[in-house]
Amino acid sequence: MLEQLLKPLLAPLFKQWPVLEDYGWQVAAATVVVLVWLLTIVFNWVMGRLIHHLSQKAPAWDDLLLKSIRTPLRILIWVTGVSLLLEIFSRNGLPVSTEVGGDLRRLGVIILLAWGVIRFIKAGEKYLTTPVAGRKQVDRTTADAVAKLLRLVVFILAGLTVLQSSGVSISGILAFGGIGGIAVGFAAKDLLANFFGGLMIYMDRPFRVGDWVRSPDKEIEGTVEYIGWRLTRIRTFDQRPLYVPNATFTSISVENPSRMRNRRIFEHVGVRYDDADKVRAIIDDVREMIRNHPEIDTRQTIIVQLNRFGPSSLDFMVYTFTKTIQWVKYHEIKQDVMLKIADIIFSHGAEFAFPTQTIHLAAGEPELPEPVSQRPTETGQQA
Template sequence: MLEELLTPVVAPIISHWPGLQPYRLQLAIGFLVALVWLLTVLFNWITSRLIQHLSRRGSAMNGQVLKAIRTPLRLMIWLLGISLLIEILSHSGVPVSKAVGAELRRFGTIIIIGWAGLRLIRVAEEWLMSPARGGRKQLDKTTADALGKLFRLILLILVGLTLLQSAGVSISGILAFGGVGGIAVGFAARDLLANFFGGLMIYMDRPFRVGDWVRSPDKEIEGTVEHIGWRLTRIRTFDQRPLYVPNATFTNIAVENPSRMFNRRIFEHVGVRYSDVGRVKEIVDQIREMLLAHEEIDTHQTMIVHLNRFGPSSMDIMVYTFTKTTQWVKYHAIKQDVMLRIADIIEQNGAEFAFPTQTIHLAGQDEEPAFAGYPGPGEGHNPS
């Protein structure tokens, strides 16, 4: 074996310089290291030029694929060089079995191929979420993440089984043991399996995805979804605390997803004084006209502006409408604008908002009743 490795290069050199015969091992090792280094430099130069060429032509996906496999292929060159070096040393008296090089080459190749596969899956995952996919529909982060995890799991299982088979372990025995031992494992890890299947149901039913605002009326859960794992879902609450929820929890609770609302609702009661009863109809009509003309109000949704009830100290006008936006901050700005416009309408009609008041009738007195509590604006307060 040693002669086969040394003969093509070292033997001609030794034939010209017989004095180098005692150093033929050093010559072989030096030549091998130089060859691996030269191949690495040449490989880096070629791949760099290819990546630049693909980038100029707009083939971003091909460039990312080449970047993903570049490092594993470079490592493969060094793996082959190290395995050949071990085989050379095994013939020179070094206590290393020549089978070590072959085993290293075999197991290392399987691991490197698996590593390259994981990097390619990551590139494909980013490509699926990329908006520039040649007209194809962009996948959301949750779906792409689920597909990436599934293919990673399949790849890791295949690599693990291949390594076991290369090590001489019977795969059929492992599969048979998995069928019998799976029952015991299922009982021992039922909570873990419940979370796993809970995560699977989230990926299939998709009640929410990464980036959605969710909350539950059954649990104190509210915030933005940051990550959906196989066991836990991480939610960032509005006070910026991370909340880790086991996936099995979502199979037993109701979950609201406000991020999927089409509109946001404005629902208020406006109370005016009983002394302004003659102005109520005009106020109601003007509020309705204002909402119909408002650029941020969705007039295709339900709109109710009516005198709704007689309160203890006010006549209450119900204002029920929907905004076009669902953004939380913008919604409150629109709501503020609508409420200020309603206040202007009431003021323009010479009416006033009602305050909580009580009328006390004193027995045996014919004078005007006194007001207790808080009088309305412009009303006097009789201390008697």
């Protein structure tokens, strides 16, 4: 077939230079190389113009598709050229099987097509999770889960197609998979547990990449960096990576402080018993200050009340919520509130209490008797 295609192209050349007819297959091989080279140049020029034209518009799926398949198609041109060269070599006495060229072409098409689809899935995932004004951003964890599932499907389909094109019976593999699935399940129960644990994370979404999570059951706290099918990577606050198998999350409680609506300020402030007559006014002023504070959420509970009689102080409770959930800003607000409470206390002439003890001695108590000397010992000496 190849000779029939090249014969009309090479006929004028052999007519002009008859001596080249003795080197027909070498000329045919050189012609294939030149054609592949020219086709690559034309392909690059056409694809470059198309991508440049589409990039002038808003990012769209057709632009992503062309960028994803550009490299696989360019490689496919050379794979086709190499397969044609192998067919020429095999038909002219060189030690190359006549089926190598066709097998290489079939496998190349399957593998490069699967690679192009995987590149397109990855580009689509990046496009959907990149924040753009005027377009709703897809949840990164959901997009990552769907992309991984699609890549797995493409990988399995490509593998089965390669096996079938190589002469391997797919029905036998599927039957073996059904029979051996039980044994594999028992042998890889931990791997399957982690897989289904990751699936539950993707479905229930108790946290996503970028969230701050902690577990009261285990020493797990940090920012989620990556959610895989087997494990989740969490960056602790001392910047150490923590790798947690997904099966762990099916048996522990997980807190997600990133989804808090407010942060709480809960403090007890102690005033001296000597300032008991000023406590009511202090509490009223502190309550008014908190209600007028611009960073306090007045829709939430606000409690400023005398709470207990302490061992050395009159303690009143300050219970309120900030509008922000940012960790650093929350502490700045809390500091401002506490300093204003201190100013209110001092403005009333009161002071903070500190641990003290007062010992009362009753007047007129008899003095303790002097210690009685011990009896003499047998030697007549006192002990």
